[in-house]
Amino acid sequence: MTVTATETGTAQRLRLSSLRKTYTARGREPFEAVKGIDLDIEPGELVALLGPSGCGKTTTLRMIAGLETVTAGEIKIGDRSVGDLPPGKRGVGVGFESYALYPPLTVRENLAYGLKARRAKDVAQRVDAIAERLEMTELLGLRPANLSSGQKQRVALARALVRNPPVLLLDEPLSHLDAAQRQRVRRELKVLQREFGYTTIVVTHDQQEALSLADRMAVMDAGLIQQFGTPDEVFDRPANRFVADFVGEPAIALVDGRTEAGAVRIGDAGALPVPDGIANGKDVVVGLRPQDCHLTESGATESGAGLRATVRVFENLLEFGLATLDLPGVDVPLVVQVDVTVRDRRLPERGDTVTVAAAPDRVHLFDPTSGERL
Ligand SMILES: Nc1ncnc2c1ncn2[C@@H]1O[C@H](COP(=O)(O)OP(=O)(O)OP(=O)(O)O)[C@@H](O)[C@H]1O
Numbered sequence: 001m002t003v004t005a006t007e008t009g010t011a012q013r014l015r016l017s018s019l020r021k022t023y024t025a026r027g028r029e030p031f032e033a034v035k036g037i038d039l040d041i042e043p044g045e046l047v048a049l050l051g052p053s054g055c056g057k058t059t060t061l062r063m064i065a066g067l068e069t070v071t072a073g074e075i076k077i078g079d080r081s082v083g084d085l086p087p088g089k090r091g092v093g094v095g096f097e098s099y100a101l102y103p104p105l106t107v108r109e110n111l112a113y114g115l116k117a118r119r120a121k122d123v124a125q126r127v128d129a130i131a132e133r134l135e136m137t138e139l140l141g142l143r144p145a146n147l148s149s150g151q152k153q154r155v156a157l158a159r160a161l162v163r164n165p166p167v168l169l170l171d172e173p174l175s176h177l178d179a180a181q182r183q184r185v186r187r188e189l190k191v192l193q194r195e196f197g198y199t200t201i202v203v204t205h206d207q208q209e210a211l212s213l214a215d216r217m218a219v220m221d222a223g224l225i226q227q228f229g230t231p232d233e234v235f236d237r238p239a240n241r242f243v244a245d246f247v248g249e250p251a252i253a254l255v256d257g258r259t260e261a262g263a264v265r266i267g268d269a270g271a272l273p274v275p276d277g278i279a280n281g282k283d284v285v286v287g288l289r290p291q292d293c294h295l296t297e298s299g300a301t302e303s304g305a306g307l308r309a310t311v312r313v314f315e316n317l318l319e320f321g322l323a324t325l326d327l328p329g330v331d332v333p334l335v336v337q338v339d340v341t342v343r344d345r346r347l348p349e350r351g352d353t354v355t356v357a358a359a360p361d362r363v364h365l366f367d368p369t370s371g372e373r374l
C-alpha cells in the first residue's frame, strides 16, 4: 500500500490569505465574523490562537477544516489550495468541543474508525500507543455515554492525534480537564507535536497554556489578527492597546499620560523615563505591566525617576506578591509584582507610601485614539 502524505504526518506549511467569513441567515443582517486574516504558519509549527469570546477563532478553524464555507480568501496547505476540497481530503485533524464521538462505538472503535477508513496499517497498535500516552487506556472499552466530560475531551484529542495529520486544529482541547491532568496532557501534547511534526493551531483561553505550548501566538479581536509573534514579542512589544490588555496576567495597567523631555508624566504621581524618539507634549496611554515595575525606597522623586503611590492592598501569593497601588490624580490602580522570596525584607502594607520605577523599554506607549503602539 502506498502511504500518502496525509498518513505520514509530513509537516506542511499552512497559509491563510485574506480569509473572510460572513454568516448570512434569512431574515437577519449578514454578520462578518472573520474580516480578512493573513497567517503564514511554518511546517511543524505550533501556534496558539487567543482572543475574547466571539472574535472568530472557531469560525477560522472550521473554515480551515472544511466544516464551514469560505466567503473570500484562500487556504493553502503545502502547495495545495484546499478551499474546494471536502474535509476528509484536506489532511486536517480536528479536535473541537462540539465534534461528537460516535455513541454506539467504544472508545477503541472511535479511535480506530478514521484509521480503518483510510486503510491504515497497525491500527490496534496505534490506538494502544496514543491511549497510553494520553492516560486513557482504561477507557478503551467504554462507550461515550459513560465518559465524563474531561474523559470525552481526551478521547476527542486522541482521535485527532492518532491519524498523525499534517495539520492539526484544536479548539480548547484541555478545557474540561482538572488542573493536574491538564498540565500533564498539555506536556504530552507538545511532545507528540514535536515528535510527529503536525502543523498545529490551538485555541485556548488559558494564557499559561498558550505560553507553554506556542512557538508563536496569534492574538485575535473582532475578526482580525491583532498581532502574530513569539510569546516574547507579543509580551514585550504589544502591537496595540488591545494586545497589551489581553495578554499578560495580572493585566497591564493602562493609564493616561503626557510626554515631556525623555519621560511621561502620569497624573500627579510623577514621571517615568520613556524610550528615545518619543515626541514631547503628546497625550498618550501608558501601559505598565506588574512584572516590569518595581518598588524603590519611598521618598521624594526626581523628575522622571518614579511615581509616588500609596499601597491600597498587598497580596502575598507565596511565589510573588502583588501590591495594588493608588496613584494621585489617576483613577486606575497600578499593580506591581513584588519579590517575596528575600528573607527579612519588610513587605508592603496597606497605607505605605512607595515609589514605583520602571525601565524605559518597559514603559509601553499607545496612541489614545488609534490604540497603536508609539
Ligand atoms: N452559524 C452562525 N451563524 C451566524 N453567526 C455565527 C455563526 N457561528 C458563529 N457566529 C458568530 O460569529 C462570531 C464568531 O464566532 P466564533 O464561534 O468563531 O467565536 P469564538 O472566537 O470561537 O468565540 P468563543 O471563544 O466563545 O468560542 C460570533 O459573533 C458568533 O455569534
Ligand SMILES: [Mg+2]
Binding pocket: 057, 058, 059, 171
Ligand atoms: Mg469558539
